[in-house]
Amino acid sequence: MTNSKYNEILPIEATIPADRQSAKRHYGVHPYFTRRPHNVVRQYILHYSKEHDRVLDPFGGSGVTAIEAFLENRVGIQNDINPLANFISQGIIDLAKGDIAEYERALVKLKEGCQSKLNELDLLSEGEIKAFTKRFELPDNLELPKNADVRTYRELFSYRQLAALAFLRHSIDRIEDTYPKKAMLLAWSASLAKLNRTFLSAEGRAESRGGSSIFSIYRYKVAKEPVELPPWKTFEERAQNVIAAKAEIDKVIEFKRRTNGWSGKFEIHAKNIDDLSKELGGKVDYIFTDPPYGGHISYLDLSTLWNCWLGSMPSRKTRQAELIVGGDLDLTESAYVDRLGKSIKACIDMLKKDKWLSVVFQHWNTAYFDAILTSAAQAGADLRAAVPQIGDTIWSMHKKKGNESVLAGELILTFYKTGKPMKKGTQAKGFDIEAAMAKILSKADTTVLYGENLFNQLILAAWHGQAIGSLHITKNDFIEIVKRHGWEYDAAKHHWVKHQFETMLFG
Numbered sequence: 001m002t003n004s005k006y007n008e009i010l011p012i013e014a015t016i017p018a019d020r021q022s023a024k025r026h027y028g029v030h031p032y033f034t035r036r037p038h039n040v041v042r043q044y045i046l047h048y049s050k051e052h053d054r055v056l057d058p059f060g061g062s063g064v065t066a067i068e069a070f071l072e073n074r075v076g077i078q079n080d081i082n083p084l085a086n087f088i089s090q091g092i093i094d095l096a097k098g099d100i101a102e103y104e105r106a107l108v109k110l111k112e113g114c115q116s117k118l119n120e121l122d123l124l125s126e127g128e129i130k131a132f133t134k135r136f137e138l139p140d141n142l143e144l145p146k147n148a149d150v151r152t153y154r155e156l157f158s159y160r161q162l163a164a165l166a167f168l169r170h171s172i173d174r175i176e177d178t179y180p181k182k183a184m185l186l187a188w189s190a191s192l193a194k195l196n197r198t199f200l201s202a203e204g205r206a207e208s209r210g211g212s213s214i215f216s217i218y219r220y221k222v223a224k225e226p227v228e229l230p231p232w233k234t235f236e237e238r239a240q241n242v243i244a245a246k247a248e249i250d251k252v253i254e255f256k257r258r259t260n261g262w263s264g265k266f267e268i269h270a271k272n273i274d275d276l277s278k279e280l281g282g283k284v285d286y287i288f289t290d291p292p293y294g295g296h297i298s299y300l301d302l303s304t305l306w307n308c309w310l311g312s313m314p315s316r317k318t319r320q321a322e323l324i325v326g327g328d329l330d331l332t333e334s335a336y337v338d339r340l341g342k343s344i345k346a347c348i349d350m351l352k353k354d355k356w357l358s359v360v361f362q363h364w365n366t367a368y369f370d371a372i373l374t375s376a377a378q379a380g381a382d383l384r385a386a387v388p389q390i391g392d393t394i395w396s397m398h399k400k401k402g403n404e405s406v407l408a409g410e411l412i413l414t415f416y417k418t419g420k421p422m423k424k425g426t427q428a429k430g431f432d433i434e435a436a437m438a439k440i441l442s443k444a445d446t447t448v449l450y451g452e453n454l455f456n457q458l459i460l461a462a463w464h465g466q467a468i469g470s471l472h473i474t475k476n477d478f479i480e481i482v483k484r485h486g487w488e489y490d491a492a493k494h495h496w497v498k499h500q501f502e503t504m505l506f507g
């Protein structure tokens with residue numbers, strides 16, 4: 001956005017193809033859950049905010065929103081209750097500091113001190129490795145979540161992995177320069193994801209290609225035949241990725257300096273969103289956020305792998321504030337729906353008037369959409385766009401797992417804060433799902449349709465018809481209705497196709 005006024009902005013209506021891997025500052029530095037594609041986030045930030053604006057993500061995760069805002073001369077504001085999330089985002093931001101040559105020197109020194117010792121671990125007996133490990137500080141042996149395959153933290157590692165990680169950590173702690181040290185710690189933390197017994201090699205590919213069950217099935221599943229990757233090589237690759245990310249960040253900032261000047265700023269908070277809104281009420285120019293989707297991922301439970309060893313375990317109070325269904329504390333769905341609505345209100349309270357808010361969401365449960373849309377209207381924000389983001393590789397990977405019953409990709413709902421609360425009915429009687437679907441399907445101007453688009457259109461039709469609160473539809477009902485209207489699911493292409501005879505009869 002350049003000179004136009006905020007109220008003159010025309011909302012983004014088209015899907016932006018996701019580019020997940022091209023930015024070294026996000027891809028390959030440190031894994032996190034459901035990282036949003038940086039190019040999509042960046043385009044939303046550029047469209048809905050101006051330079052020097054305060055751009056917030058209250059559910060910031062690995063920090064994509066705040067980092068992209070920072071690099072686009074805004075004040076990027078990161079918030080998350082998960083210490084791991086803030087460790088990653090602050091770690092990436094700090095790569096803007098210090099000289100890259102110092103980082104490279106720190107890695108060379110680590111290599112001199114660690115590589116051969118780590119390789120020698122392979123030759124030592126269990127007893128010798130245990131004796132070696134005694135010289136270093138080990139993480140607390142905390143209890144893991146109930147659904148983990150092993151009961152305690154240290155059981156997540158072989159004794160060799162524990163020794164290697166403890167020795168590396170000890171060596172990193174002795175680096176003197178602040179920013180190279182932080183960068184190496186970020187790389188060490190990223191290596192934790194590969195150097196533990198939840199790591200599963202991808203079939204038919206190099207041993208090192210694969211990932212932790214934490215990110216694939218969202219649980220601490222210990223591999224039947226764990227693969228032990230070489231610790232130095234695993235760490236070094238991560239450290240090189242971190243240094244490549246620094247080179248990229250330096251380049252972006254240098255380019256800005258030489259062209260329109262550099263003024264990016266970064267702020268970080270570690271608050272439950274409700275408390276954040278008390279501090280940032282009316283102070284934010286744009287929000288792009290991606291709240292947790294119900295019970296899919298228990299972020300805090302799954303981050304114990306890192307938070308425990310980083311010494312940043314969240315308190316019970318923080319864990320109770322997590323916006324999820326289930327998890328080790330068995331948080332209820334009704335509390336989730338209530339707090340999801342309150343989170344949206346908190347977002348709108350933090351926004352200045354006449355500013356924009358984008359919320360990324362996707363779920364089969366229409367009550368979750370009801371909570372978001374109703375709460376936004378009551379807090380004085382008007383829904384101006386709902387754009388599906390589907391079709392990329394991650395989307396098809398998810399689709400392969402369960403075909404038409406899986407909703408993958410996301411819907412980006414964008415609101416404009418008018419400041420005028422709207423009382424929108426949600427329980428209108430007589431909303432006919434079958435008729436609404438018939439209308440949506442008959443309007444389709446193609447013979448190919450994506451389930452996500454259809455479902456999202458149904459939700460919006462119910463919302464506009466003031467009936468979202470009474471829209472109760474299951475996955476199966478939805479699938480049956482689409483089939484009854486003459487559409488067939490193409491499992492290979494993950495979309496619905498209109499039957500030939502229907503096309504011939506009705507054009």
Ligand SMILES: C[S@@+](CC[C@H](N)C(=O)[O-])C[C@H]1O[C@@H](n2cnc3c(N)ncnc32)[C@H](O)[C@@H]1O
Nearest residue numbers: 035036059061062081082272273290299322323
């Ligand atoms: C879907 S993730 C965001 C991922 C992010 N879009 C990214 O690109 O990395 C949702 C985040 O919300 C955080 N969270 C959950 N409950 C919260 C709360 N009550 N207040 C603040 N953050 C919370 C989780 O720790 C998690 O990192």
